Amino acid sequence: xxTATQTKWSVDLSHSEVGFKVKHMMISTVKGAFEKFDASxxxxxxxxxxxxxxxxxxxxxxxTKNEDRDTHLKSEDFFNADQYPDVTFKSTSFDxxxxxxxxxxxxxxxxxxxxxxxxxxxxxxxxxxxxGFEISGKINRKDFGLTWNAxxxxxSIVVSDTIQFEIDLQFIKQ
Numbered sequence: 386x387x388t389a390t391q392t393k394w395s396v397d398l399s400h401s402e403v404g405f406k407v408k409h410m411m412i413s414t415v416k417g418a419f420e421k422f423d424a425s426x427x428x429x430x431x432x433x434x435x436x437x438x439x440x441x442x443x444x445x446x447x448x449t450k451n452e453d454r455d456t457h458l459k460s461e462d463f464f465n466a467d468q469y470p471d472v473t474f475k476s477t478s479f480d481x482x483x484x485x486x487x488x489x490x491x492x493x494x495x496x497x498x499x500x501x502x503x504x505x506x507x508x509x510x511x512x513x514x515x516x517g518f519e520i521s522g523k524i525n526r527k528d529f530g531l532t533w534n535a536x537x538x539x540x541s542i543v544v545s546d547t548i549q550f551e552i553d554l555q556f557i558k559q
Contacts, residue, residue, distance in 0.1 A: 393427055394425060396554060415454075420446040437475075468488070475487070483501065498522065502521070
C-alpha cells in the first residue's frame with residue numbers, strides 16, 4: 386500500500402460498539418461488550434477493498450452486566466487481564482465482504498475470517514466523512530487459551546466453546 390495515497394480513518398467511539406455472545410449452560414445466551422477499544426483503517430480507495438484494519442480492546446473493560454462474572458472473565462481462569470491487557474486484531478485482507486486477519490488473545494495469534502457488511506460512506510451534518518461497518522464472526526475460545534469450564538449436575542457444560550462477535554464500527558475520515 387503506497388503511503389502517499391493512503392487515507393486514514395479513526396474509530397468514532399460514540400457510534401461504535403464491540404459485542405460478543407456465548408451460550409450459558411447451552412440453554413441461554415449471555416451478551417457482553419468491551420467498553421474501551423480503539424480501531425483504525427488505512428485505505429487507498431472509497432470501496433475499502435484491501436483496506437488495513439487495526440483494532441485493540443482493553444480486557445479490563447469487559448462488561449456483561451454482572452460484576453461477579455466480569456471479575457471472573459478478567460481473572461486467570463479466562464483472559465488474565467493483569468498479564469494480557471489487550472485483545473488485538475490486524476487485518477491481512479479485505480475483499481469488501483470478508484475481513485481476514487490475525488486475532489491475538491493471551492499472546493495466542495490465530496487467523497480469523499469475519500463477515501463484514503460495509504454500509505457505505507456518508508457526510509454527517511458537521512461535514513465529517515464517515516464509513517460504517519457491521520462485522521460478525523465466531524471463534525473457539527479454547528484456541529486462544531480460554532479453557533475454563535465447569536459441568537452441571539445434568540452433564541451440561543456451563544460455557545460454550547464458541548464465542549460470537551457482533552461488532553459495529555463507524556470511522557471518521559482524517
